[in-house]
Amino acid sequence: MTTYLEPTQASGRALMMRGLTGPVVMLNLLRFRDVADYSADPGLAPDSPISGAEAFDRYVAHTDPFLRETGGEVIFMGEGGPFLIGPEAEYWDRVMLVRQASLDAFMAFADHAAYLEGIGHRTAALQDSRLLPIAPMA
Template sequence: MTAPAGIGHLEPTQSAGRLFVQRGLEGPVVMLNLLRFREVADYTAHPDLAPAAPISGAEAFDRYFRHTLPFLRVSGGDVVFLGAGGPFLIGPEGERWDRAMLVRQTSVAAFLAFASHDAYLAGLGHRAAALQDSRLLPLAELPFPT
């Protein structure tokens, strides 16, 4: 199911979260993040985190990233790739993503513990302010075919 026009995918639904856990992924999991930023960050829902002057969505995401990285690393995870995006070479014409990121976590349990950590959650408003739309695809590593 897709979101109505103009509404981005910013948080997992309850059913998507349940399906993620039910997949029974074992071992490390890599999260593919596709990120589309707002031109100007929207801190309406998180005024306590708002900077004194308006900033771009990319700048707000950088604040989220700096806040998050220490908690991610303590939980056993890390960012293995961060890259600038753009339009697809193969994919829907006109669709673009500003940034792509691969986050590796040691297990689903470690990811869930990280994602529910109170100190991490305290900075989540920077992500919400930054993003117009996003995708998060959990990936399980496969052996190379021989």
């Protein structure tokens, strides 16, 4: 099973080539690890094991100030589950919609040094994910 946790150079280039202007909403589909894996960033690890969902909550708490600083906000976060229409075996633990003021604002957020210091919570939390940038229809 292929998992997706980070953008590729090709997907980043394709996003920039879309020429999106104005607000962008990021649809996040998130599947958590049963137990968070901090092996890639042990300095962020809590004293005792936590769930992937708890690690992601730490990521959201860390991220929110930097998201707001660049004009973004979480506009929806909810519990996922299996699809009504879609692959029967596929499920997502959580769904999140994040509004960014613009693609440039998103890039400023994603490159913010203080934000990146806590990204290890996201890495520890996720087993798999999808991120779909959505632009309003004209």
